[in-house]
Amino acid sequence: MKGFTFILLLSFNCFSTFGQQNNKITIGTIDTVQSNILNENRGVWVYVPDNKNDGVKQRYPVIYVLDGNALFSSVVALVQQFGETDWNWILPKMIVVGIPSTNRRRDLTPYHVEADPPFFNKEGGKPTGGGRNFVSFLQNELIPHIDSLYPTQPYKILIGHSFGGLAAMNILVNHTSLFNSFICIDPSMWWDHLRFLQATKKALTRERLSGKSLYVSLSGRINGDIDTGEVRKDTLSDMGIHFRGILELNDFLKGQLQNGLRYGFKFYKNDNHMSLPFITEHDGLRFIFKDYLFTLSDKEESDSTFNVAEKLKNHFQKVSQMLGYTMVPPVDMVSEYGSSFIGQKQYYKARQLFKLNIENFPNTYIVYNGYGDYLAAIGDKTQAAEYFKKALLLKENPESRKKLKELVK
Template sequence: MCYHGAAQPGNQTVLGHTDSLRSTILKENRKFYVHVPAGAAGQAATQRYPVVYLFDADAQFAAATSMIQYLSTNYNALCPQMIVVGLLHPDRRKDLTPTHVVADPPFWAPGASKTTGGGEPFIAFIEQELMPYIDAHYPTQPRKMLIGHSLGGLAVMQIFVHHTRLFDSYICLDPSMWWDNQALLKETKRALETRRFHGTSLYLGIANTADEGMDVTTVLTDTTMATLHMRSALQLQRYFEHNQQNGLKYRGKYYQDDSHMSVPFIAEYEALRFLFGAERK
């Protein structure tokens, strides 16, 4: 086994390092960031850690890793020390979407990709190649968490619905449930109504992306494209709330004062409190 701790060369503070592997499934090299708690370094270290997998690492890795690092210190200990694996996406619309969409996406997401709908091969890469690699090269525990925002949140829901046992806990941040005429949203509704999710946890954070003057009620009754993103996320929240019989440990929150881009930080913090709070008692 070989791994790198949180080294601090010179005057730099290093949150992690870049690793990579050749994917037979995706037929390309895939890079990712890895943070390992500083205590894991050294030949005599025997402690093993839960693993957080995180989408959109270029935008999300530094904030999430810093938060986990701070909240897991001895004087805080809100959550355990964890390994963080941040995935990078050469084509994020390919990796993070469950279905191929021919038409252009909504106006707020210009630049439609011709390769959308690569979610299932990407998930197969995570399960069959990335996870075994991480377990072989880093001091991991079996416990695994997944975090995703926007299209990453959509991918979180794809895995939650179709590959539930791949992770123990899910943090879904302002997900793009509007994708492909809300196809995955409809699948999620059916799954929550008919299946059992004992032993699984999920936290849902929803941003305020409505026009000024609109509230949750008006968004849910609106039918324009301008509210489709928020409306779809609020509908998802309702599906979770109306299916408490399925054994899922769930909490969701609407962040009225946070935008699509500001919500990940505060929602991740509250998600960690929700997921690990009971363990501190």
């Protein structure tokens, strides 16, 4: 059941889309799942986009974030900045589910390893190997719980750092259908003296991964003592095996184009293991959604006869194929373009866009408000008033009320 509100107090300027409650700024809620598989209550942090301004009931892809206590807020910030601010539609609006760790060495490791020096000794190896139960928890308890309570679409992304990256790689290989895309940040491919890496390579040779995306990052330095430019020759240092494992994985995946996996990799020379997550989250999400962004050329922008609405429809048909479900052009995107073309007196473009919005969202007040703006701009005050009235029938709002009053006075 839903728990108490997760509060983030900020001393700097914040996104206007953050919820406000009791003079505090909230970015989500803490929900609780009673896990019979793990035999414990698991708290999860959930962010859902705010669509109060457009009034459209929407469903969203979901990003699941391992080590949510450390990474949740940064992923939410990226989703808001690149998917919800005006004229910034690099990413779709998305739900973010942060999964805080209670015992990460237990939950995030694929199988038990007695000891794996230099990373841990026999004592440190005792809790390892709970990955099978943790994946079962995700598949059979957490994801169904989220789908039952929140407005989700079937497209799912998994983000993991270090052991979390190891867990994400294990899920890609052994539970492929559970997620659509994966971001593995400095993953612990050294696991079990690189034996997990070898098993991963064999599995990826067999698997057909068409429609899956994977982005992997490698930090340039760990603890300030190893430069990855020398890592391929490094067989002596404690951390050399960490770098070599990821580089070997990258070498292998670059040669596996036949398995259908869409793969991206970057070496971040100036970042260490702990500074790497935020920049990788940014680059990984932009890699996954590279083809989501809609753009117009200068010629299309200036040509008053160009049918922007038709290009938008065609673009989001391709986006729908990528995501695996039907996604129409977002109402706020179409409204912003329409209003912009009214300002430029390109009324044909504006009319086509607002008509597209009415076609896709006939029960939403904002689309009639927009078409009313178009009609008022071309001087058809009678019809404009009718559309503002339609908007008000669907939802009383001060914007449409003010415009209607100005037309009939």
